[in-house]
Amino acid sequence: MSAYSYSSREDLDEYTVKIMEIIETVLIAMASSLDVEPNSFTDQVGKRPTLLTRFNFYPPCSTPHLVLGLKEHSDGSAITILLLDKQVEGLQLRKDDQWYRVPVPAIADSLLLVIGEQAEVMSNGIFKSSIHRAVTNSERQRISLVCFCCPEKDIEIKPIEGLIDEKRPRLFKSVKNYLETYFQNYQKGRRPVDGLRI
Numbered sequence: 310m311s312a313y314s315y316s317s318r319e320d321l322d323e324y325t326v327k328i329m330e331i332i333e334t335v336l337i338a339m340a341s342s343l344d345v346e347p348n349s350f351t352d353q354v355g356k357r358p359t360l361l362t363r364f365n366f367y368p369p370c371s372t373p374h375l376v377l378g379l380k381e382h383s384d385g386s387a388i389t390i391l392l393l394d395k396q397v398e399g400l401q402l403r404k405d406d407q408w409y410r411v412p413v414p415a416i417a418d419s420l421l422l423v424i425g426e427q428a429e430v431m432s433n434g435i436f437k438s439s440i441h442r443a444v445t446n447s448e449r450q451r452i453s454l455v456c457f458c459c460p461e462k463d464i465e466i467k468p469i470e471g472l473i474d475e476k477r478p479r480l481f482k483s484v485k486n487y488l489e490t491y492f493q494n495y496q497k498g499r500r501p502v503d504g505l506r507i
């Protein structure tokens with residue numbers, strides 16, 4: 310076995326509580342980096358966001374050149390926190406039509422923060438949701454633990470007022486319950502965030 314020994318519901322519960330604290334800190338830091346009210350992102354995420362949490366398990370694959378572990382996508386969350394496998398690489402990020410490998414973390418148990426599509430909308434396109442995929446390999450299984458922070462579904466997600474001006478006009482329409490259409494779009498290889506562009 311390569312990665313984790315989460316043995317109980319309590320461990321996962323404790324982990325996700327800490328992840329939520331980290332996410333809140335990050336959202337406040339994102340606001341201050343853009344010179345807007347500290348609660349600009351947290352207000353849109355709401356007091357009771359959903360932290361969708363999933364273990365991804367990628368078994369060894371005899372034809373890794375033909376089979377992806379997870380196809381190209383960006384996350385429908387506001388923010389995603391990934392705990393990568395400690396030994397086996399597999400995540401790749403796309404930039405300008407080129408794929409870049411994400412190495413096994415140099416520091417054990419470090420977390421990878423991924424901007425999701427809803428933070429792209431809130432930041433009026435300043436923070437870009439990252440396009441990524443997971444590849445397979447023929448030798449070793451791989452596990453990742455992913456937490457998607459998803460805003461309360463009844464809150465309207467929209468570009469923060471202070472990030473709209475003549476130089477940077479509003480780029481996105483408002484949306485509620487983002488995840489409702491996320492997976493339908495995903496199956497068709499589309500990103501809901503692109504459908505929200507004005």
Ligand SMILES: O=C(O)CCC(=O)C(=O)O
Pocket residue numbers: 365379384391393399400441442443452453455
């Ligand atoms: O397994 C990974 O490294 C990536 C997982 C991922 O992108 C996802 O679950 O959305």
Ligand SMILES: [Fe+2]
Pocket residue numbers: 382383384441
């Ligand atoms: Fe992802």
